[in-house]
Amino acid sequence: MxxxxxxxxxxxxxxxxxxxxxxxxxxxxxxxxxxxxxxxxKDMGPFNGAKIVARAWVDPQFKARLLADTPAAIADMHFPRGMAGAEGENMRAVANTSQVHNLIVCTMCSCYPWPVLGLPPYWFKDPTFRARAIREPRKVLKEFGLDIPESVEVKVWDTSAQIRWFVLPERPAGTEGWTETQLAAIVTPESMQGAAKVVVPAETKTQGESE
Amino acid sequence: MKLQHYIGGLENLEPSSFEKRVFVQPWEKRIFGIHVAMMALSNHLDAVKSVPTQFDSFWTWGHLRKGAEGMNPFDYFKYRYYEKWLGGISGFYLESGYISAGELNSRTGLYLKDINASLPEVQNSAIDAQVVEYLRTGDSPACHAAVQPKFKAGDVVTVRNPPPVEHCKLPGYLRTKKGIIDEVYEGAYNYYFPTGDGIGDPMPIYNVVFNSHDIWGNLTEPNTKIYVQVFEAYLEDRDQ
Structure with a gap:
């Protein structure tokens, strides 16, 4: 050999x-x-998280409940059984705003909220990301294509005990009047870990305008 | 010290990869599935007592992590994520006597000659049902133990600096640093087994917020806070 x-x-x-x-x-x-x-x-993946985000964008009461009691809010949605199952036993959502940007990292391993986000992508598991995100998150995000101004506070969450965090990203402009299904389709796993923003793809914009 | 506990904050690294795939090689799915099945068939789960599997070991995330933290630190960075899993899990099966090194090596040789050679045709729906049931119900570390949290929101706490152990849940960069309790989580949380540095038995966990300046000094970025969920055993009062 x-x-x-x-x-x-x-x-x-x-x-x-x-x-x-x-x-x-x-x-x-x-x-x-x-x-x-x-x-x-089929059952547990980022498609679940995307539906949660879309619901929070259109329903302020649901959003408030999601941030105050994440498991209870998720239990109200009609997902397959298992949203509080493996790696979903203790999930919490945290919201990005115009003033705060959240980024999730697990510096010692790769803890990830499976029921809402599925399995962690390679960047999240990469020791380089885990080493750098906790000390220079803005620089890492810039490499990922996201420029966070100094006036915006960055909160980095190190998942080192038993809580699994995910991010409720900001709703992008130009999506007014969209249905939950349309909104869920543009939510990416990266945006739900704070590594990207949700953007309206160019072709979707055109479709939206023609409707 | 163990380098694996001190990954957070390491300097002089290259730009981070933004590889979005979960698996970069098809074989990685197989070792992932094997690990999940082991957690689902672990003998500490009540549901497993009636499952006809020959697996009779205690296997959790804690065991996988302990293996990764026990690696030669320079090897740790040589191997990709699932390569470490493959090494750790096959090592476990060899050490526990489930399979012999000879068996594993000769079977590996067989598949090296023909990777498309089929797997044995053994079916047992009760085993598979338990694996899926584990995924749907989980193995929650939250327990109903009556414990009184030592700290409350707003308290200033200092992170302890316990001697290194085989496996721990305290990121190295936090040791001896001061933070503020942001939230006291409801209830108590155990860990799969006692790690020897204080965690294992049910205890409160806290969300603790740290100013990044207090941790990284002049290496920090502006306007940044670090939130970490910390087991109570790793925290002490500011006056101690």
Whole structure:
């Protein structure tokens, strides 16, 4: 293997070997891993968070409840069972405003609110992000394309105990009169961790105007 | 000290990647799913007692993190996120005697020759049902223990500096720093197992706010606050 060693090929073979042995020994089944992956594709993912954000944008009472008692507000929406399940046991939302920008980081691992955001993207898990976001969040955000003026307070949240945070981003201008479905479609996972703002894509703008 | 506990604040790093994918290689999904299944089949869960799995170990996030924090710190940065999981989890199965190194190596060789060779066809719907049920119900660290919080909102607290342990939940950059209690969370929270530096048993947790100047000095950025949820055992009164 020495010369032709391919790191990815080796890991792929190693993990498949592990999975096949675990199946043979009766620890898991041939379907277990696929069921887990399917759960995050169909039931729990950023599509849930996007619906929560859209609801908060159109319904001020819901927004107030979401910020005061996040689990209760989420329980009022009709999601599949499990919004308080794995990694959603203690979720809290925090709102961005014109005066405050929130950024979520987990400096020691990668804690993430699975039911509303699904699984953490690579940037969130990257030790470089985890090292820098807590000390120079504005610089990191600038690299991500987000310029936060000095007059806006930056709050960085380090998820190091048992609470899983997510961000309620600001509603972008030009979305007046949109339905919740239209609004949810433009909410990205990055915006719900404070790494980006929600923007109206150019083609959506044109559609919106023609309606 | 353990470098893994002190990642927050490290200097001289390159620009952050903004890779938005969850998995950058297809194999990463498999080790992720295996870890979730282990948490779902962990023998500390009541629901697992009636599940016909041969897995009979205590496995939680705490165990995975302990493995990552126990790595050679320079290796820690050499390996990608799920590479560390693969190393830690396969190491666990070898050390616990579920599988032998010979088995794992020869099976790896088989799949290296043909990565598309099929997996064994074993079905057991009760195991899969428990895994999905775990995802839907979770394993909440909140408990109903009658504990009286030592601090209240507005109190100035100092973060303790306990000796390093195998696994801890105290970010290194906070040690000895002063912050203000922003919120006292309702109830009490345990940790999966005692870490040896104070956490494990049910205790209050607090949201503590720190002025970034107090932590980073002249390396800080302006108008920035740091909020961290901290277990009570890691905090002490300002007068102590």
């Amino acid at each position: 020495a010369n032709s060693f391919d790191r990815e090929e080796y890991s792929a073979a190693r993990v498949k070997a592990l999975e096949s042995l675990l199946i043979e020994k009766g620890i898991i089944t041939a379907q277990t891993v696929d069921k887990v992956i399917e759960f995050f594709e």
